Amino acid sequence: MPEPRIGVRRGGAALNRSSQEAPARKYVKTRAAVAREAAAAAAKERPRTRLAVKKLKQKKPVIVISESSSGINRVKENRAKEEVEGIMGDGSGGLSANKGVKQDDGNAAPFPEKVQVGGSPMYKIDRKLGKGGFGQVFVGRRITGGNERLTGAGATEVALKFEHRNSKGCNYGPPYEWQVYNTLGGSHGIPKVHYKGRQGEYYIMVMDMLGPSLWDVWNSSSQSMSAEMVACIAVESLSILEKMHLRGYVHGDVKPENFLLGQPATPQEKKLFLVDLGLATKWRDTSSGQHVEYDQRPDMFRGTVRYASVHAHLGRTASRRDDLESLAYTLIFLHKGRLPWQGYQGDNKSFLVCKKKMGTSPEMMCCFCPAPFKQFLEIVVNMKFDEEPNYSKLISLFDGMIGSNPALRPINTEGAQKVGQKRGRLNLEEGDSVPKKKVRLGVPATQWISIYNARQPMKQRYHYNVADARLAQHVERGITDGLLISCVASCSNLWALIMDAGTGFTTQVYKLSPSFLHKEWIMEQWEKNFYITSIAGANNGSSLVVMSKGTQYTQQSYKVSDSFPFKWINKKWKEGFHVTSMATAGSRWGVIMSRNSGFSDQVVELDFLYPSDGIHRRWDNGYRITATAATWDQAALILSIPRRRPSDETQETLRTSQFPSTHVKEKWSKNLYLACLCYGRTVC
Numbered sequence: 001m002p003e004p005r006i007g008v009r010r011g012g013a014a015l016n017r018s019s020q021e022a023p024a025r026k027y028v029k030t031r032a033a034v035a036r037e038a039a040a041a042a043a044k045e046r047p048r049t050r051l052a053v054k055k056l057k058q059k060k061p062v063i064v065i066s067e068s069s070s071g072i073n074r075v076k077e078n079r080a081k082e083e084v085e086g087i088m089g090d091g092s093g094g095l096s097a098n099k100g101v102k103q104d105d106g107n108a109a110p111f112p113e114k115v116q117v118g119g120s121p122m123y124k125i126d127r128k129l130g131k132g133g134f135g136q137v138f139v140g141r142r143i144t145g146g147n148e149r150l151t152g153a154g155a156t157e158v159a160l161k162f163e164h165r166n167s168k169g170c171n172y173g174p175p176y177e178w179q180v181y182n183t184l185g186g187s188h189g190i191p192k193v194h195y196k197g198r199q200g201e202y203y204i205m206v207m208d209m210l211g212p213s214l215w216d217v218w219n220s221s222s223q224s225m226s227a228e229m230v231a232c233i234a235v236e237s238l239s240i241l242e243k244m245h246l247r248g249y250v251h252g253d254v255k256p257e258n259f260l261l262g263q264p265a266t267p268q269e270k271k272l273f274l275v276d277l278g279l280a281t282k283w284r285d286t287s288s289g290q291h292v293e294y295d296q297r298p299d300m301f302r303g304t305v306r307y308a309s310v311h312a313h314l315g316r317t318a319s320r321r322d323d324l325e326s327l328a329y330t331l332i333f334l335h336k337g338r339l340p341w342q343g344y345q346g347d348n349k350s351f352l353v354c355k356k357k358m359g360t361s362p363e364m365m366c367c368f369c370p371a372p373f374k375q376f377l378e379i380v381v382n383m384k385f386d387e388e389p390n391y392s393k394l395i396s397l398f399d400g401m402i403g404s405n406p407a408l409r410p411i412n413t414e415g416a417q418k419v420g421q422k423r424g425r426l427n428l429e430e431g432d433s434v435p436k437k438k439v440r441l442g443v444p445a446t447q448w449i450s451i452y453n454a455r456q457p458m459k460q461r462y463h464y465n466v467a468d469a470r471l472a473q474h475v476e477r478g479i480t481d482g483l484l485i486s487c488v489a490s491c492s493n494l495w496a497l498i499m500d501a502g503t504g505f506t507t508q509v510y511k512l513s514p515s516f517l518h519k520e521w522i523m524e525q526w527e528k529n530f531y532i533t534s535i536a537g538a539n540n541g542s543s544l545v546v547m548s549k550g551t552q553y554t555q556q557s558y559k560v561s562d563s564f565p566f567k568w569i570n571k572k573w574k575e576g577f578h579v580t581s582m583a584t585a586g587s588r589w590g591v592i593m594s595r596n597s598g599f600s601d602q603v604v605e606l607d608f609l610y611p612s613d614g615i616h617r618r619w620d621n622g623y624r625i626t627a628t629a630a631t632w633d634q635a636a637l638i639l640s641i642p643r644r645r646p647s648d649e650t651q652e653t654l655r656t657s658q659f660p661s662t663h664v665k666e667k668w669s670k671n672l673y674l675a676c677l678c679y680g681r682t683v684c
């Protein structure tokens with residue numbers, strides 16, 4: 001069966017080494033970054049749905065500790081009851097897909113017998129051509145007007161795409177897809193829409209009638225396609241995508257079901273078309289001509305799980321690279337007949353598929369495929385968010401696999417031929433003088449991630465490989481020397497402890513406990529006006545929680561869950577909370593959010609490897625890393641904009657296989673101090 005898709009209509013280069021040490025990543029403010037910050041500041045004046053940070057009245061606190069089945073909170077105001085939020089251990093958030101948006105209109109209003117919309121001829125509805133998650137497509141046989149033509153507005157047979165007016169895609173009027181067809185319809189490889197309008201309960205689009213989809217062809221040819229056939233598909237689909245991208249759109253749902261051939265026994269039968277523009281989005285802003293801004297919302301998935309790019313799974317803003325990654329999976333599927341992540345089921349299917357995509361090296365994925373498949377996959381999965389694809393080069397990869405006589409090719413490749421003639425084919429080595437770092441190695445590795453901030457000179461101390469029994473003596477010695485704990489972490493069930501003189505806290509308590517996290521103790525301390533300032537969890541499930549007095553927090557809430565709790569974080573952001581600490585214990589996440597955190601905005605970077613590209617983009621927009629945590633599978637970084645900007649915004653990151661003891665000393669000599677620390681997945 002074709003793979004269902006999920007979606008709502010309308011809508012860094014990491015390491016090229018396994019567990020070796022990574023060089024320092026440094027934020028240096030360039031002129032371009034300053035300009036981008038100014039643009040971002042201007043953009044902030046526009047309404048944003050992202051964060052609505054309400055300023056709370058700073059009343060004299062009345063402590064109410066509230067607990068319900070839904071969460072653990074410390075409320076420092078008289079508004080306790082309405083503030084109780086969060087579910088401990090419900091596993092919400094993470095990579096959960098945006099389910100339930102597809103409408104099965106099985107029991108919707110009956111389809112009319114005849115259709116006439118937007119000045120079209122009258123059509124009688126004939127056989128069904130196909131059904132997707134949003135619409136149903138029928139043959140429309142013209143019964144008035146027109147002439148005996150096979151194609152065009154007066155064609156005797158057209159395709160009629162129906163979408164029920166109550167379907168999710170039509171909440172705000174006609175389907176969003178109509179708008180996209182207005183711009184793209186009739187351009188190379190996109191069918192033309194001749195008429196559209198509403199009739200009764202349905203929005204109806206009258207378009208060129210096409211033939212079978214590539215999925216149909218694959219299915220009726222013993223579920224495999226020859227390398228030459230797939231190479232032709234690659235060449236032509238790349239030229240279709242190139243033209244679509246040139247017009248500022250990404251398709252967003254590239255898959256075999258959405259590539260249709262022309263009608264059989266017509267001159268179009270070997271021509272390739274791309275349909276279903278309902279998930280298309282703009283990668284380029286029409287008025288400014290600028291690339292759209294980067295963002296990641298890990299709970300936002302649009303597309304079809306089997307073919308979606310990893311970035312789409314992770315909720316990153318769609319860009320040209322995503323169509324190409326989906327095309328790579330489409331081509332491999334058509335040739336090999338299977339993708340390694342088929343067969344996953346259940347609630348966390350999207351997470352498991354994404355993990356498998358990340359964990360399968362291009363070599364593994366393309367074994368038994370001709371070399372261009374691997375080369376293509378490698379190029380597209382290593383592309384940056386706003387990188388312009390080198391379409392000619394990508395087409396060139398497959399060119400050599402295709403017979404030289406165009407008339408004998410199983411698929412027309414006219415579009416690509418034109419592109420090729422115009423530009424001339426590129427030498428494959430061209431532009432490859434600087435080898436790109438590969439992000440997907442298929443060799444997972446865990447490392448320390450350490451973050452350093454520029455600060456006034458101060459005393460800082462670190463301890464690592466600390467067993468439970470030795471923790472107290474380190475802490476006590478630190479306290480005697482005027483230091484308090486600023487950060488804790490864990491690796492191999494041993495603790496790492498950072499103590500310094502610059503925390504601003506007045507008093508501190510901490511608790512080692514066999515559970516993640518010790519609710520009763522936390523609530524007791526909340527009652528005494530302590531707030532959680534640092535947490536760590538060990539693989540054996542134990543935790544170290546540090547709570548302090550003298551913070552600026554006015555309210556605190558925490559959540560423990562089995563997947564990264566983005567949904568909860570997003571909800572708390574809207575209530576004015578920000579993430580102030582984060583940790584993992586095995587595969588569980590623990591996130592602490594506080595009110596009055598001193599941040600004006602916050603974002604998340606979550607990935608199956610260290611998300612270099614995303615971090616650099618956030619840095620350029622004024623964000624700095626303020627919390628990190630990682631499991632064996634994923635690394636998460638919280639980046640925030642402080643309300644009061646420090647005079648020196650320098651931040652550096654390091655990834656090292658050993659605790660970065662010598663590096664820390666080097667950083668100290670440059671007045672850079674450890675600010676966050678975690679151990680977990682950084683390479684995939």
Ligand SMILES: Nc1ncnc2c1ncn2[C@@H]1O[C@H](COP(=O)(O)OP(=O)(O)OP(=O)(O)O)[C@@H](O)[C@H]1O
Nearest residue numbers: 129130131132133134135137159208209210257276
């Ligand atoms: N112009 C056309 N000519 C012939 N068949 C078509 C045409 N457009 C669509 N179809 C058929 O109808 C099916 C559903 O169409 P389409 O993909 O546009 O609907 P959808 O509801 O948006 O699907 P999806 O669930 O993929 O979003 C296609 O897979 C194809 O088989």
